[in-house]
Amino acid sequence: MEDSSNVLFEESNSIKNKEKRKLKLSLNSNIVKLSKPKELTAQTTLVSFFQKKSNGLDSDKDPKMCEGQKKGKKKKKHKETGLQTQHCDLDLDDRKVRFSNDIVEISPEPAKKQPISDDDENCVKKINAFTFMMDSRNKSIGQNSPGKEIKHGEDSVEIVSENKKKLLTRKLLFEEWADRKGAKKRKMEYVEKGFIIEEKLSTRAKRLKKLLNVNKEDLDVVKPKASRLSLKKSKQENGSRYDALPQQTKWKMKLKVVLDHTDEESDDVIDLRGKSRKCKKAIQVSSDSGSDDGIKMLSSDERVMPKKDLLKQQGNDNVNLAPLFTVAQRKKADKVVAEARKQFLHSSMPDSVKKVVEKQQKQETPDYVVFPMVSHIRVQPHEYQFVNSSPSNLCFTPLDSRIPQIGTLTKGCATNLNDAAPMSASMEKVEEVRSFKSILEDLKARHPDYPIYRTFKALYTKHLASRTAEPASAKKSKKSRSKRKDAKCNSRTQTWTEVYRPVRSDDILGNGAAIEKLKAWLQLWLEVNWTTRVSNRRGSNSSSDFEGEDDEDSRNDCSSLESTYIFVGPCGSGKTAAVYAVCNELDVNVLEINASSKRTGKKLLVDLQEATQSYQVRKQSALSTFVKSNLISDDTGKLGKMCLLLIEDVDLVFEQDDGFLSALSQLVDTSKRPIVLTTTDTSCPHLRKFPVVTFSPLLPRMLTPWLQLLCLVEGALVAEDSVTDLLEHNRGDVRKTILQLQFLVESGREFTPHVDGIDEILREDDSSNLKHTKQDFQQLQFFNDSPVIDLDHTWWSTHNILGIAPPTRRAEREITESTHDVTTISDFFDTLALTDVVYAKFNLNDCNIGLVNQTTHKTIGDSLELNESGELYTSKDACCEWLKVLLNAYTKNAERLHANGSAAEKRRQKKLSMCKENLLDVVPQVIQLQSNAVSLDYFATLRTICRSEIVRAGHSNKRKSRFYNYLRGLGLQCNENYFQIMSNIFQSGK
């Protein structure tokens, strides 16, 4: 009975072997169905089962795919056993359904299967079918159910051998049948096809690998490996199967051997499987040991396993291991492989299925996470040691107890009371001046170029004038200022800035050019004014009806002059003082509008309209001139003073002063008076239209002796260094320096200086130096126009500055002088960066950096002459000077190097200069100032024109002269040679 049933089973099994593929497919589709109940029921078992299943499917899928194609044909082959097959099919289907149902009910009713497995034939069959199904999941397809034999082998070895024999005979029978049907050829085809499919598979796997690589870069290390692994596995299995199949079909003789071999192999495979599915066993073991009732679904696996393995496992049961833990590890390792496989398999799936599967996977994932977590249950606490591998001493006990008690603050523990010696009020007394003469002589010796005595005299007269009670008795040069004085003014009421303010143009320190300009301009105005006045007066004398004509006339005269100048300069450079001094000298009234008063447009117009339209402002003068006009005509003073409008700080326009600018421009347009605007800020756009006179702050070398003399006059001898320091600290701001000197000197002095020999000195006159100073001022003017930074030069000499030869030889030199170069380069770039920063910070567009201009530099010598370079003396100019020194050093070096520079370099420079010279003639003077525009737009355009001319010349002669007109209009020579130069300027290679 048992035997027959076995035989029957074997028969059916062999058929089922084919049919199971179909089943598997259906199973595969059932995965989706299964997954849902799975979630609901015992997780661990199901997960393991599912994993197993998936493992089995995955490992078997590859061969199945190729065999799936064969399946239909093989089916035909076994038509005879159709009934059986059908039965099995049904059976299997039933089983399947039941199986899926069982899974749901596994944990609640584990005993349900027990009777089934122990029942009659049908039941056995059913169980067999179930186990077969499990096998089909676990085994590779091509093998002839070796697991069964082992299952039966557990009864007895004889039975096993009998079974084997039976199997052999049956197989032989099958082979015979197949041969009869001419299956031989087909088999051959299958084999060939199989190989082709295998190849295809491998290519596909490759593609998959690539895809994986692209899609998941993190996994690309793992996945290809996994897929390869799976491939290998499948190949192995395939190989064995394909070896077996053709051999079985081809030669009967060989078959035996092969079958023997398959036997052995099957054992091996089982062993292998046993190894690879240790997890399964583990689960079994755990289920067996963990719960007595066990999960009977796994009993099918039990049968698959050889008994010895089982025993082994049972023996292993006692070992204190966390099987679940190992399972989890296993699974983890397998997971990657499995996933790769899955992905590979799903590559051919329809999208909808894929989506479903993905969803399902998403739902699954927590289970995978949960599972290993469960496995940690039995992990011994000492396994956590890696966490505490380096036991830290940072204890988290409350800190308060360990906080040191705050002791008493002892003296000096938190403050610097101990080492703070009370600062003694150290105040250096200003040196008393006893004898002017020796001091002046000393000063004169130090500053041979400076008109010491003359200056001293002038200062002393001012000093005296400020002290004398009656200002009227002062020198006539102080006339205008003295009138402004209050009657009660005495020596102590005025600040030094007031006392020693310039009253004549000669008194003004520095900015000679600007003052000359101002003076000349005002004189011109005076002349025009005077002539018109005289003519006007005469005209009015003869007939008063022609006033209108005169008015027009005078306007014409005025319009020929610049009506407005704008004085630009920093604070304390003497803008306002210059205006007052010159006006004082030329006897011109000053009408001042400053920011201290309201300056709305309306008010400005109302206040000043009259002043700017009429010739004189003083009220009484109108009458007096009328009266005296007949008497004197040559004295301008008697004609009444001309009036100059001084508008201070035009860059300051507050919210309250709406309409100020428009009113200002209106005033300027219609004015018959000279107008001077002062500002510190050049950037105001509305001030661009006026001619600019720049005032620069004064240089310490020029001012130091003057200030020293001033202090001397005030009765204090101040060291030159301290004055210079003060000036430099104040950035050449004279006013501030004088005020500070006053503060220091007056506060340090408690006596009025009694000096002897003053008259003697006053008699002495060194006005011979006068012309000297004049000359100095001229020189200053010259230096004010020092050239702008020659960036081109710097650029082209960069090679040399860096010490790098032109590209060809660079390599050698870098090797030889690498260390040297690095430092040089870094130094150079340091400097350049510095320049850049300073440039950006101070917007040096208008600042004169005499970079390569040695003429400006050479004057900074040891001598204390006045003929220094005329740069502005501000912080930015301090920077400039400093930069200049730096850059000069570099450029000098560069020039020296340049003497033996490469020929190409020289040629290029020559070309550049040639082009520049040529073009500069063409560029209008106004535009030349804007070097950016010139080099970026103007030159470039001209060059383009020239280049196009050359190109055009090549094409046709007719249109050649198209641009010639323009170019000639600009004054360019229009010949080929010239164009050649122009166009090739930046193409040094040709």
Add this chain to the structure above:
Amino acid sequence: MGDSMDVDAPIPSTSKPVKEVPPAHNLPWIEKYRPQTFADIVGNEDTIKRLSIFSQQGNVPNIIIAGPPGVGKTTTILCLAKILLGPSFKDAVLELNASNDRGIDVVRNKVKMFAQQKVTLPPGRHKIIILDEVDSMTEGAQQALRRTMEIYSNTTRFALACNYSEKVIEAIQSRCAILRYSKLTDAQVLARVIQICRNENVEYSEDGLEAIVFTAQGDMRQALNNLQSTCNGFGFVSAENVFKVCDEPHPLLIKDMLLECTKGEIRKAYKIMAHLWSLGYAAEDIIKNVFKVCKNLDVDEPLKLSYIKEIGITHMKIVDGLTTLVQMSGLLARLCMIGQGIEYKS
């Protein structure tokens, strides 16, 4: 800032203000003991001596006094004005501080009108316009002031006070002599505090005064305020009471912490830091006090300097918003590394 009117209120005899105990008990001590003569002003002796000479002579130029708060800028100016002008103080002084409206219009109208006003004064004396906290004036207002200062310099002088002279526009600076006041030394503060304690019959302990001086950091006003608060609150000036009033991270703790850092004991240092943190001090409070303490720490100079550098960097981070204990711990770690002479690269 004290108002000038408040200064006038007590009217103490100018020579010995401290000996007079006015009946007004609630008068703040900073006003009660505001110096009335140059001799009473503590610190910056050099400048004050010079100004005192001016106060005798007259003809003081326009001045800007720049310095940190609580060093006596306003007091100096008020002293000067009072001595110069004497009885006509009220007529000849215009004081505008930040609480007054000092817009362009005020400068153009009020200030200018005052400058044009005629006030009979002895020779060599001028009207004085006091502009307190001039750096808080708008730039426009300052610009509007510039020419006024010059034109009316015969009759009117300006005395400006500010914390940062750079915030005063260059044009104004150019028209003034700038005097710079520095922070008072701890000894100066201490001397004055002791003097006042004696006057007020305040009981004090040595460490209490030390704490007052520490919390003041050269600011006399704060020192007096703290002293008065402690005195009113506890009646006895001890370090404990002072720190209760001021509620700063305790300097001794911080000192210990820094010393631990020099030894490289990060754990001990961290404990202190965590303790301070748990007390609820803000990171900025802590870092400020760390700096204060580090200034006077008894370690060798190079170490101190590199410490201060690190503290500065951390302070910067804290100002940037990284006010976490991690930052402070990081500071400690770096300090420890420096203390151990370990080079590190940030």
